[in-house]
Amino acid sequence: MIIPRWIRKLSFFLLVSLIMVISIFPFYYAIVTSFKSGIAIFEVSYWPSSFSMTNYISVITRGAFGQQLLNSVLVATAVVLLSLMLALTASYALSRISFRGRTLMLLTILSVSMFPQIAVLAGLFELVRSMGLYNSLWALVFSYMIFTLPFTVWVLTTFMRALPIEIEEAAIVDGASPLVIVIKVFLPLMWPALVTTGLLAFIHAWNEFLFAFTFLSSDEQRTVPVAIAMISGSTEFEVPWGNIMAASVIVTVPLVILVLIFQRKIIAGLTAGAVKG
Amino acid sequence: MTSRSQLSSQRIRSAWLFMTPMLIVLAATAAYPLFRTIYFGFTDASLDLLSEARWIGFRNYLEWVDYGDGEGEFYGLLADEGWWRSVWNTLKFSFISVAFETLFGLIVALVLNVQFSGRAWVRAAVLIPWAIPTTVSAKMWAWMMHDQFGILNDILLRLHLISGPIAWTASADTAMLAVLIVDIWKTTPFMALLILAGLQMVPADVYEAARVDGVHPVKVFFKVTLPLIRPAVMIAVIFRALDALRVFDLIYVLTPANNQTRTMSVFARENLFDFDKFAYGSAASTLLFLVIALVTLIIIKFGKLNLGGEK
Numbered sequence: 001m002i003i004p005r006w007i008r009k010l011s012f013f014l015l016v017s018l019i020m021v022i023s024i025f026p027f028y029y030a031i032v033t034s035f036k037s038g039i040a041i042f043e044v045s046y047w048p049s050s051f052s053m054t055n056y057i058s059v060i061t062r063g064a065f066g067q068q069l070l071n072s073v074l075v076a077t078a079v080v081l082l083s084l085m086l087a088l089t090a091s092y093a094l095s096r097i098s099f100r101g102r103t104l105m106l107l108t109i110l111s112v113s114m115f116p117q118i119a120v121l122a123g124l125f126e127l128v129r130s131m132g133l134y135n136s137l138w139a140l141v142f143s144y145m146i147f148t149l150p151f152t153v154w155v156l157t158t159f160m161r162a163l164p165i166e167i168e169e170a171a172i173v174d175g176a177s178p179l180v181i182v183i184k185v186f187l188p189l190m191w192p193a194l195v196t197t198g199l200l201a202f203i204h205a206w207n208e209f210l211f212a213f214t215f216l217s218s219d220e221q222r223t224v225p226v227a228i229a230m231i232s233g234s235t236e237f238e239v240p241w242g243n244i245m246a247a248s249v250i251v252t253v254p255l256v257i258l259v260l261i262f263q264r265k266i267i268a269g270l271t272a273g274a275v276k277g
Numbered sequence: 278m279t280s281r282s283q284l285s286s287q288r289i290r291s292a293w294l295f296m297t298p299m300l301i302v303l304a305a306t307a308a309y310p311l312f313r314t315i316y317f318g319f320t321d322a323s324l325d326l327l328s329e330a331r332w333i334g335f336r337n338y339l340e341w342v343d344y345g346d347g348e349g350e351f352y353g354l355l356a357d358e359g360w361w362r363s364v365w366n367t368l369k370f371s372f373i374s375v376a377f378e379t380l381f382g383l384i385v386a387l388v389l390n391v392q393f394s395g396r397a398w399v400r401a402a403v404l405i406p407w408a409i410p411t412t413v414s415a416k417m418w419a420w421m422m423h424d425q426f427g428i429l430n431d432i433l434l435r436l437h438l439i440s441g442p443i444a445w446t447a448s449a450d451t452a453m454l455a456v457l458i459v460d461i462w463k464t465t466p467f468m469a470l471l472i473l474a475g476l477q478m479v480p481a482d483v484y485e486a487a488r489v490d491g492v493h494p495v496k497v498f499f500k501v502t503l504p505l506i507r508p509a510v511m512i513a514v515i516f517r518a519l520d521a522l523r524v525f526d527l528i529y530v531l532t533p534a535n536n537q538t539r540t541m542s543v544f545a546r547e548n549l550f551d552f553d554k555f556a557y558g559s560a561a562s563t564l565l566f567l568v569i570a571l572v573t574l575i576i577i578k579f580g581k582l583n584l585g586g587e588k
Contacts, residue, residue, distance in 0.1 A: 012391070016399055019385055022462065023402045026417045027409065029428060033420065044431040090299040093292035105296070112307045114573055116523035118542040119566035122317050122549055122559040123310025126327050146306040149299060172284070178291040207410035209526040214550065225412040229530045241420050248413045255408040263401045270467065271474035 027252060034245040041242050055246035064220045065227065065247060071137055072223040072251075076205040078141045080198045083148040087197070088190070091156035092182045096168065106157070113150035117210050120146065128215050139215040140223070144208060148201040155200075155269060159193035160186065196269035199262055203255065224251045311566065317559035324555045337560035354560050362536065363544040364568075370453070370528075370540060371521035374460045379514055381461065382468025389469065390476045407466040415530040418459045422446055452537040456528055463527075464520075468513050475509020476502070515576050522569055541565040 033041060037052040059065050093099075094106060124143050133139040167189070171181045212223045222230075228251065231244050259266060318337055322330035339353040354360045389400055406414065421429050422445035430442040445455040479502060487497045525542040532538045539547075545565060549558030 012388075012393075015384075016388060016393075019388060020399060020402050023405055023466070026414065026421060026462070027405055029421060030417045042426045044426065044428050046428075086299045086302060089295035093295040097288045097292040099289045099292050109303070111573060112303055114519050114569065115307055115311070116542065116562075116565055116569050118523060118525065118545050119314055119562050119569075120307060120310035121314070121546065122555065122562055123313030124306070125549075126313055126317075127305070127310055129327075143306060145302050149302060149306075153299060178288060178295070182295075203408060207412075209410070209412050209530075210546070214546075225410045225526075228410075228416055229412040241423075241426075244416050245420065248416055251413055252409050255410075256405055259404045259408045260401050263397070263404055266404065267400070267470050267474075270470050 027249075027256070030245045030248050030252075034242065034249050036242060055242040056250070059243050059246045059250070063227075064222075065224075065250075067220050068222050068224050068227045069250070071221065072206055072225075075137050075140045075144070075223060076202045078137075079144045079148055079205040080201045082141065083145060083152045083201055084194055084198055086145075086149060087152035087156050088187070088194075089179075089182055091153050091160055092178070092186060094153065095157045095160035097178075106154075109150045109153055113147065113154065115146065117147070121210065121214060124211070125214060134215060135217045135221050137216075137221065140205075140208070140212055143211045143215065144205050147208075148204060151204075152197045152201055155197045156190070156193055159190070163189065192265070195262070196265040199258065199266055200269045203258070206255070314559050314566075315563050317556055318563045319560075320556050322556045322559070324550065324553050327555070330556070333556075337557050338564075354557070354564065359536075359539075360544060360561065363539045363541050366453070366538060367522060367524070367540040367542075370456065370460075370524060370538075371518055374457055374464070374521050375514060375517050377457075377461045378465050378468045378517060379510065381465045382472050382513070383510070385465060385469035386472035386476055389473050403466045403469060405466075406463045409463070411463065411526040412530050414459060414463055415527050418455070418462075419446060419531055422455055446532050446535075449535075449537050452532045452535050456531055456538050459531060460521075460524070460527055464517060468517060471513035471516070472506060472510055475506040478509075479505045519569060519573065522572065523565070541568070 032045065032048050034055050035048065035051050035053075036045075037050065037054040040050055043049075094102060128134050128139045128143065133142065163186075168181050168185050171185050176184070206223075207225055208223075209225045209229065212226045213229070216222050216226065219227075224247070228244060228247050231247065232239060317327075317330060319332060319334060320330035321333050335353070337353055339351060339355045341349055342352050343349040350356075385403060389396065389403070409417070421427050424430065424442050424444035424447065427442075427445070429445065430439070433439045434442070443451055445451050483501055483505070484497065487501060492500075523542050524540055525546065528535075528538050528540055528543050529546070534547075541561065542565060545558045545561035547558070548554040548561060552558075
């Protein structure tokens with residue numbers, strides 16, 4: 001049975017369109033809703049019907065949303081820098097030096113990355129409180145290491161292992177110390193991998209909910225995913241959907257921009273480690 | 278060759294030195310808190326009196342309470358209907374979501390593996406659901422699934438697929454379906470990208486040879502492509518399954534306090550902090566950890582995964 005070329009082309013085009021629409025629609029609809037004001041929100045419309053900034057203004061001016069955005073940026077940035085620093089030297093050791101127990105070490109790191117966050121929640125809560133970090137952003141910087149660090153180490157190790165032996169041979173012969181080799185030889189070559197892992201760690205930290213929800217109690221300290229989850233009206237019927245959608249759009253736009261600019265790097269990072277094995 | 282062995286022992290020493298900061302951080306954020314959670318599961322700890330926790334053995338897990346008149350009842354997690362319902366919810370959620378994500382992920386990956394103009398845009402669009410924070414996508418979908426003003430009901434009513442509006446997230450019949458829809462929407466991209474990476478490693482001459490031999494494309498897919506990408510698909514399925522077993526954010530935000538969707542993580546978190554049954558919640562967390570550890574071990578043992586990366 002031969003299917004005509006144009007039918008094949010058309011059905012492929014339809015499939016691609018369907019994938020596009022399903023992927024983008026919720027975000028698109030949030031944007032459409034966020035620009036509606038008053039009772040217009042309660043009428044379903046498929047195309048942009050009004051352009052009112054009311055929701056954005058009320059989200060930004062009322063409450064602590066500005067502060068919460070800043071909190072998210074600070075936490076995510078600190079988490080990225082700290083985990084890259086810790087992971088760089090560790091992954092050099094794991095990829096370029098052969099020592100007994102290396103495979104076991106890699107397995108341990110991988111299994112930590114599969115830890116259910118809830119399993120450490122009770123213990124972390126106690127630890128955070130005893131360190132006096134409860135309701136402090138440092139609690140998040142500290143606790144987020146449990147998922148960013150294993151992941152970062154894993155991907156950087158995969159990347160470094162792929163580099164040829166020749167690049168450090170000369171340095172070893174010259175008697176350079178391992179730390180010098182990492183900083184002078186590897187760091188300049190690592191930028192693509194560092195950007196990739198940094199981006200993914202940033203997105204993970206930016207999106208995290210459970211720890212942020214548990215370790216922070218005041219409105220001014222919250223990060224945006226928690227803030228958005230907690231926006232509510234005085235009754236079930238007064239939920240300010242317009243404000244929630246405006247806040248959602250504000251939080252999502254930076255991520256969408258990151259995805260558009262760095263999609264290749266993000267995909268490389270997501271699939272590194274997972275497929276190479 | 279003393280200098281050589283000296284050099285290598287010096288390198289091994291610095292290897293451990295280099296790993297020490299990472300190991301300390303992992304011990305503090307993973308090992309120690311896990312150990313404490315397990316410990317709290319065997320105590321009577323409450324949220325405000327953590328330091329006064331007393332050891333009570335297995336009573337959070339199972340305890341026979343004798344009423345003194347020859348009758349009695351079992352208490353504890355293993356006798357808790359709510360716990361077993363959350364176990365069942367978790368398994369149901371994980372199985373259905375991962376199955377559909379694999380299927381849709383495979384379709385999307387096959388589409389993205391075709392050369393066509395505008396492919397980069399489609400790939401970027403597909404990444405968007407993955408990049409949106411889970412709580413935010415829960416809210417976006419909660420609005421779309423609103424029983425009175427939601428666009429989903431509007432679309433389905435216009436297409437005459439439903440006769441009246443559905444309270445997607447609130448009604449007992451559809452709450453799980455609602456959660457599944459959002460989860461599948463959100464994580465299919467991840468699945469697709471992992472499978473796509475596998476597809477791109479299939480050498481082009483394999484397809485060329487099949488084409489020259491005049492093998493039907495459908496047959497090529499099932500006999501050539503699928504076996505070749507099976508390892509990539511398996512790894513993607515494993516990653517997703519482990520993720521699905523610990524699902525929390527989406528369910529907690531989209532369908533709060535709902536018997537039909539409460540998973541093990543939600544059950545544990547509610548007991549830990551909302552119901553002031555810290556020890557009981559710790560015990561539930563411990564059981565969840567055991568379930569996931571068991572699944573991981575089975576996978577590592579039988580999946581024949583080359584995790585060390587040795588060539």
